[in-house]
Amino acid sequence: MIRITRRKAVAGAALAAAALALAACSSTTSLPGDENDADAAAETSSVFADAPVAADDLILPGSTMERIRERGTLVVAEALDAPLLSQQNPTDPDSVEGFDADLAKLLAIYILGEPNVEIVPPATETREAMLQNDTVDVVFNTYTITPERAEQVSFAGPYFESGLAVAVKSDNDEIKGIEDLDGKEVIVGANTPAVTAVPEQAPTANVTAFATDPAAVQALLQGRGDAYVQDYTLLASNAANDSALKVVGTPFTKEPYGIGLKHGDDEFKSFINDWLLEIQESGHWAEAWKTTLGTVTDSDVPTAPEIGSVPGS
Secondary structure: OEEEOOOEOOOOHHHOOOEOOOOOEEEOOOOOOOHHHHHHHHHHHHHHOOOOOOOHHHOOOOOHHHHHHHHOOEEEEOOOEEOOOEEEEOOEEEEEEOHHHHHHHHHHHHHHOOOOEEEEOOOHHHHHHHHHOOOOOEEEEEEEOOOOHHHOEEEEEEEEEEOEEEEEEOOOOOOOOHHHOOOOEEEEEOOOOHHHHHHHHOOOOEEEEEOOHHHHHHHHHOOOOOEEEEEHHHHHHHHHHOOOEEEEOOOOOOEEEEEEEEOOOHHHHHHHHHHHHHHHHHOHHHHHHHOOHHHHEOOOOOOOOOOOOOOOO
16 A cells, blocks of 8 residues: 655754645555556566565564554655656556665565555655654655765665666667777766766767756767766666667766665664665565666666665665
8 A cells, every 4th residue: 555645844944834735645556466456466576575574573662663563654755756766657646666666665564564655755855854853754765875964864775876877779789888988979968977977987988968868868869979878867767768778787986875764763774774685685676676777777686785885874
């Protein structure tokens, strides 16, 4: 069961005007075996089948985990418009799909035994407030871990590592990643990290910058460049919307995504880090990647980042 709620998030007077005040709605997502959505169940069964459930003795008395179990729902700050990460299905608005969405459901299963998730769509500037005010239990929202943010919230993970990656036309089998861009015509976004990163990695590449992502994608598909270098999740989103484009290789810079938690909740952080290790070892993390972000790249399943491996985690 997934319920989508729009709420106001406040962090003192400075954020009093920040609102998520649209009409609330409720929705249901199927798991394998649900008769009302057999097709969706068939597509996602590998992600949720035999998903781990925490033993009762891990739900510590008085903990956040106990509060969530008693409530019967995991409340998550999560986007509704991020293709391959967390996006409402355009043909079924009651369904939210993607890598972040699937991980949130897996965490709900771990705590509750069922994928009962309430989604509260965040704005970038309200994520910290939503945790501090107990509006949500966790944030799954391409939330890059930084020491500065870690002063306001805690981060479990990292659970995924994004960064700059390479996209090419889908019929290009010559370029496999950043290592193949020397001597090539490479498109980048103006004022993005790729402007300096590509010459560092491929010194003989001829780099051309475009002002917007749509302009860069159009230039690539028109053959005005051999490759386009941009953030991995943005490229994956583009590829999900246009089969003429594909992502090759894995990110060659590091942008670690963490699961945002209320600052100082060490019990919950330890619990979620243990869960992350469990779904990595069980293969559920890999299945979630393969059925979402992995559908638009020809690379192998990436290695999950080491828990606690970056400052702030």
